[in-house]
Amino acid sequence: MPELPEVETTVRGLAPFLEGQRLVTVSTFRPDLRRPFPADLAQRLTGATVTHLARRAKYGIVSTDRDDHMIFHLGMSGRWRTEGGEAGKHDHLLLETGAGHRLFLHDPRRFGSVDLVNGDPLAIFPAFVTLGPEPLSDDFDAAYLASALAGRRAPIKAMLLDQTIVAGLGNIYVCEALNMARIAPTRVLAAAIAAGGSTLRDFLSPEGDLGYFAKDWRVYGREGERCECGGTIVRIVQSGRSTFYCPKCQR
Numbered sequence: 571m572p573e574l575p576e577v578e579t580t581v582r583g584l585a586p587f588l589e590g591q592r593l594v595t596v597s598t599f600r601p602d603l604r605r606p607f608p609a610d611l612a613q614r615l616t617g618a619t620v621t622h623l624a625r626r627a628k629y630g631i632v633s634t635d636r637d638d639h640m641i642f643h644l645g646m647s648g649r650w651r652t653e654g655g656e657a658g659k660h661d662h663l664l665l666e667t668g669a670g671h672r673l674f675l676h677d678p679r680r681f682g683s684v685d686l687v688n689g690d691p692l693a694i695f696p697a698f699v700t701l702g703p704e705p706l707s708d709d710f711d712a713a714y715l716a717s718a719l720a721g722r723r724a725p726i727k728a729m730l731l732d733q734t735i736v737a738g739l740g741n742i743y744v745c746e747a748l749n750m751a752r753i754a755p756t757r758v759l760a761a762a763i764a765a766g767g768s769t770l771r772d773f774l775s776p777e778g779d780l781g782y783f784a785k786d787w788r789v790y791g792r793e794g795e796r797c798e799c800g801g802t803i804v805r806i807v808q809s810g811r812s813t814f815y816c817p818k819c820q821r
């Protein structure tokens with residue numbers, strides 16, 4: 571499942587194809603993903619010029635010179651296909667630029683979403699209004715985290731997954747961050763985004779697997795394996811989701 575670093579890598583990877591480009595064709599190939607595509611998506615985006623790409627939490631934002639902002643979420647299995655060609659079975663949206671690039675939103679399980687707002691998406695889009703700070707922003711530091719967690723009695727993992735405390739953290743990176751407990755969570759995420767550079771090299775490969783990392787996690791998915799400290803990684807279930815950790819060094 572794409573987490574924040576994968577979405578960040580996706581946005582950085584798409585930007586060179588889209589920023590400054592006019593959209594000459596915008597097509598959908600089915601009526602919906604998790605929810606319907608905006609009815610006027612093609613009409614409002616066709617002919618517009620993309621001014622900027624950005625990310626907020628696990629959403630990508632494609633902004634145009636009409637002050638329209640297309641907000642996409644990759645859900646469980648979404649990715650952008652950049653190698654062009656014709657639409658395949660799981661390609662649900664096409665953006666074609668004046669430079670001839672054809673970008674397909676590919677999502678076999680269709681838990682992703684595409685929305686369109688006019689005006690500042692951070693102020694308008696409902697999912698953005700209640701979000702906490704970005705984990706890589708200056709607003710997210712030890713002092714903020716201490717104040718946000720003060721008086722809260724829930725497990726730290728649940729707190730870090732709470733999107734109103736910090737935006738965009740998912741199960742994998744929270745497990746990894748907690749294993750690196752002496753290091754701020756921002757360090758964990760920054761390292762993962764740096765690792766995204768290797769994904770970007772594959773960005774034009776025939777597979778076009780934009781935005782997914784090699785899964786060399788420290789603890790995630792490694793039940794029974796050895797931690798760096800020599801301890802053995804265990805799996806427990808918290809709030810219905812797997813938590814992987816090392817009881818020897820994580821206390």
Ligand SMILES: [Zn+2]
Nearest residue numbers: 797799816819
């Ligand atoms: Zn350990």
